[in-house]
Amino acid sequence: MDSESTRRFVVQIHDARRMHFDFRxxxxxxxxxxxxxxxxxxxxSDKRLAVPTEDHPLEYREFEGVIPRNEQGSGTVIVWDQGTYRPTSHDLAGAPVPFAESLETGHATFWLDGAKLHGEFALTRFHIDDEDxxxxxxxxxxxxxxxRQAVHDRPGTPDPYHARSARTGRTLHQVAVAEREGAG
Structure with missing residues (x-):
């Protein structure tokens, strides 16, 4: 198992059927x-909906490029942010809770040290009930x-069409053009 201090995270912008960010x-x-x-x-003050998707292999942290049309998730992907994170979840007595366990119970807190995102975040599970x-x-x-890393005086999310990759400095458009031209 990976050590608590070397866990990695990545946020990819994915221009697929619908533009979204993949938080991993x-x-x-x-x-x-x-x-x-x-x-x-x-x-x-921004509470962001986060819909669980399938687990991805660790190598996907570095993926930036174009997923072909005939494949699931087709579209252009850039690595918007990357870095390490540290679990911060504790039980009622103040003892640390293993991160996988905190996700399983539906509330996990963690500290991000990324190129763009910094500070503590939380993921909290809920269910969307049907009309019946x-x-x-x-x-x-x-x-x-x-x-201290929170912002209050501006929107906290970038415009995905103008955002640049934390890995290469390229935009979604630049990655798509390079792929079409064979420069990957």
Whole structure:
């Protein structure tokens, strides 16, 4: 198992059928993943819907390019942010809770040290009930803690069309053009 201090995270912008951000945390040898339609925010007043997706292999942290049309998730991807994270979840007695366990129970807190995102965040699970009152699909909220790294005077999410990769400095458009021209 990976050490608590070397866990990695990545946030990719994915221009697929619908533009979204993929928020991925390294947990027990895979990238636990959520699609965040409006992107993570460093403003605590922004509560972002995070829809769980399938786990991805660790190598996917570095993926930047174009997924072909005939494949699932087709579209252009850039690495908007990357870095390390540190679990910060505790039980009622103040003892640390293993990160996978905090995700399993539906509330996980963690500290991000990324190129763009910094400070404490939380993922909290909820269910969207159907109109007839039956329990619907699982979803999560991704929320920035009100810490020193929080912003309050501006929107906390970048414009995905103008955002630049933390790995290469390229935009989605530049990655797509390079792929078409064979320069990957």
């Amino acid at each position: 945390l390294e947990v027990d040898g895979v990238l636990k993943s959520w699609a965040v339609p409006r992107g993570p925010s460093d403003n605590p 009152g039956t329990r619907g699909p699982e979803a999560w909220l991704l929320i920035k803690a009100n810490d």
